[in-house]
Amino acid sequence: xxxxxxxxxxxxxxxxxxxxxxxxxxxxxxxxxxxxxxxxxxxxxxxxxxxxxxxxxxxxxxxxxxxxxxxxxxxxxxxxxxxxxxxxxxxxxxxxxxxxxxxxxxxxxxxxxxxxxxxxxxxxxxxxxxxxxxx
Numbered sequence: 001x002x003x004x005x006x007x008x009x010x011x012x013x014x015x016x017x018x019x020x021x022x023x024x025x026x027x028x029x030x031x032x033x034x035x036x037x038x039x040x041x042x043x044x045x046x047x048x049x050x051x052x053x054x055x056x057x058x059x060x061x062x063x064x065x066x067x068x069x070x071x072x073x074x075x076x077x078x079x080x081x082x083x084x085x086x087x088x089x090x091x092x093x094x095x096x097x098x099x100x101x102x103x104x105x106x107x108x109x110x111x112x113x114x115x116x117x118x119x120x121x122x123x124x125x126x127x128x129x130x131x132x133x134x135x
Contacts, residue, residue: 010022010037010040010041011041011043011091011094012091013041013090013091014089014090014091015090016080016081016084016090018090019041019080019090020077020081022037022041023037023038023041023073023077024037025037025064028064028065029065032064032065032070033070033073033074033077034064035049035053035060035064035069035073036060036061036064038073038076039060041094042094042098043098044098046060046061051115052072052111052114052115053068053069053072053073053115054068054072054115055068055069072114072115075114075119076097076111076114076119078119078123079097079110079114079119079122079123079126080093080094080097082122082123082126082127083096083097083110083126085130086126086129086130096110097109097110097111098110098111102122102125104125105118105121105122105125110122
Protein backbone atom coordinates (compact mmCIF):
# COMPACT_ATOMS: atom_id res chain seq x y z
CA UNK A 1 0.00 0.00 0.00
CA UNK A 2 1.19 3.51 -0.75
CA UNK A 3 2.17 5.97 1.94
CA UNK A 4 0.05 9.15 2.05
CA UNK A 5 2.98 11.34 0.99
CA UNK A 6 3.87 9.04 -1.93
CA UNK A 7 0.66 9.83 -3.86
CA UNK A 8 1.43 12.49 -6.44
CA UNK A 9 -1.49 11.89 -8.77
CA UNK A 10 -4.32 9.50 -7.84
CA UNK A 11 -5.07 9.03 -11.53
CA UNK A 12 -1.77 7.21 -11.83
CA UNK A 13 -2.70 4.47 -9.34
CA UNK A 14 -2.89 1.12 -11.13
CA UNK A 15 -3.33 -1.28 -8.21
CA UNK A 16 -6.73 -1.65 -6.56
CA UNK A 17 -5.25 -1.65 -3.04
CA UNK A 18 -3.52 1.69 -3.67
CA UNK A 19 -6.66 3.19 -5.22
CA UNK A 20 -8.83 2.01 -2.34
CA UNK A 21 -6.34 3.27 0.24
CA UNK A 22 -6.25 6.68 -1.41
CA UNK A 23 -10.04 7.02 -1.05
CA UNK A 24 -9.84 6.88 2.74
CA UNK A 25 -9.34 10.27 4.39
CA UNK A 26 -7.22 9.82 7.52
CA UNK A 27 -9.35 12.41 9.34
CA UNK A 28 -12.48 10.25 8.97
CA UNK A 29 -13.36 6.84 10.43
CA UNK A 30 -11.74 3.93 8.56
CA UNK A 31 -14.98 2.80 6.91
CA UNK A 32 -15.72 6.23 5.35
CA UNK A 33 -14.74 6.95 1.75
CA UNK A 34 -13.84 10.56 0.96
CA UNK A 35 -16.11 12.16 -1.66
CA UNK A 36 -13.42 14.76 -2.40
CA UNK A 37 -10.77 12.12 -2.97
CA UNK A 38 -13.22 10.11 -5.07
CA UNK A 39 -13.90 13.09 -7.34
CA UNK A 40 -10.17 13.73 -7.66
CA UNK A 41 -9.28 10.11 -8.41
CA UNK A 42 -12.13 9.70 -10.90
CA UNK A 43 -11.55 13.06 -12.57
CA UNK A 44 -15.11 14.30 -12.02
CA UNK A 45 -16.24 17.69 -10.73
CA UNK A 46 -17.69 17.61 -7.22
CA UNK A 47 -21.08 18.85 -8.48
CA UNK A 48 -21.24 15.89 -10.89
CA UNK A 49 -20.44 13.47 -8.06
CA UNK A 50 -23.20 15.06 -5.98
CA UNK A 51 -25.69 14.59 -8.82
CA UNK A 52 -24.65 10.96 -9.25
CA UNK A 53 -25.06 10.30 -5.52
CA UNK A 54 -28.41 12.12 -5.46
CA UNK A 55 -27.38 14.81 -2.99
CA UNK A 56 -26.86 18.56 -3.00
CA UNK A 57 -23.26 19.55 -3.77
CA UNK A 58 -22.86 21.11 -0.32
CA UNK A 59 -23.68 17.75 1.28
CA UNK A 60 -20.37 16.37 0.02
CA UNK A 61 -18.49 18.99 2.02
CA UNK A 62 -20.78 19.37 5.03
CA UNK A 63 -21.75 15.73 5.53
CA UNK A 64 -19.33 13.41 3.72
CA UNK A 65 -20.52 10.50 5.88
CA UNK A 66 -24.10 10.83 4.61
CA UNK A 67 -25.59 7.38 3.94
CA UNK A 68 -26.58 8.39 0.38
CA UNK A 69 -23.04 9.45 -0.46
CA UNK A 70 -21.39 6.48 1.19
CA UNK A 71 -23.79 4.01 -0.46
CA UNK A 72 -23.06 5.48 -3.88
CA UNK A 73 -19.30 5.44 -3.30
CA UNK A 74 -19.32 1.87 -1.96
CA UNK A 75 -21.51 0.62 -4.82
CA UNK A 76 -19.20 2.31 -7.30
CA UNK A 77 -16.15 0.84 -5.62
CA UNK A 78 -17.69 -2.65 -5.74
CA UNK A 79 -18.21 -2.29 -9.50
CA UNK A 80 -14.69 -0.93 -9.98
CA UNK A 81 -13.25 -3.85 -7.98
CA UNK A 82 -15.11 -6.33 -10.18
CA UNK A 83 -13.83 -4.54 -13.29
CA UNK A 84 -10.31 -4.54 -11.82
CA UNK A 85 -10.54 -8.29 -11.23
CA UNK A 86 -11.12 -8.67 -14.98
CA UNK A 87 -8.67 -6.05 -16.27
CA UNK A 88 -5.93 -6.06 -13.62
CA UNK A 89 -5.47 -2.28 -13.88
CA UNK A 90 -7.41 0.41 -12.01
CA UNK A 91 -7.00 3.03 -14.73
CA UNK A 92 -8.40 0.64 -17.35
CA UNK A 93 -11.26 -0.17 -14.95
CA UNK A 94 -12.03 3.52 -14.34
CA UNK A 95 -12.02 4.27 -18.06
CA UNK A 96 -14.40 1.35 -18.65
CA UNK A 97 -16.66 2.40 -15.75
CA UNK A 98 -16.89 6.00 -16.93
CA UNK A 99 -16.93 5.74 -20.73
CA UNK A 100 -17.78 2.29 -22.10
CA UNK A 101 -21.36 2.13 -23.45
CA UNK A 102 -22.86 -1.25 -22.51
CA UNK A 103 -25.11 -2.54 -25.26
CA UNK A 104 -27.10 -4.84 -22.93
CA UNK A 105 -28.07 -1.74 -20.92
CA UNK A 106 -29.15 0.33 -23.91
CA UNK A 107 -25.64 1.79 -24.17
CA UNK A 108 -25.56 3.29 -20.68
CA UNK A 109 -22.18 3.29 -18.93
CA UNK A 110 -21.53 1.49 -15.65
CA UNK A 111 -21.22 4.93 -14.02
CA UNK A 112 -24.71 5.89 -15.23
CA UNK A 113 -26.17 2.59 -14.06
CA UNK A 114 -24.64 2.82 -10.58
CA UNK A 115 -26.04 6.34 -10.17
CA UNK A 116 -29.46 4.87 -11.06
CA UNK A 117 -29.09 2.34 -8.24
CA UNK A 118 -28.26 -0.56 -10.57
CA UNK A 119 -24.85 -1.60 -9.24
CA UNK A 120 -26.02 -5.19 -8.77
CA UNK A 121 -27.05 -5.38 -12.44
CA UNK A 122 -23.57 -4.19 -13.47
CA UNK A 123 -21.91 -6.69 -11.13
CA UNK A 124 -24.03 -9.50 -12.58
CA UNK A 125 -23.04 -8.37 -16.08
CA UNK A 126 -19.33 -8.39 -15.20
CA UNK A 127 -19.69 -11.85 -13.63
CA UNK A 128 -21.42 -13.15 -16.75
CA UNK A 129 -18.58 -11.77 -18.90
CA UNK A 130 -16.03 -13.42 -16.66
CA UNK A 131 -17.92 -16.70 -16.93
CA UNK A 132 -18.13 -16.39 -20.72
CA UNK A 133 -21.94 -16.23 -20.88
CA UNK A 134 -22.04 -12.96 -22.81
CA UNK A 135 -18.42 -12.57 -23.86
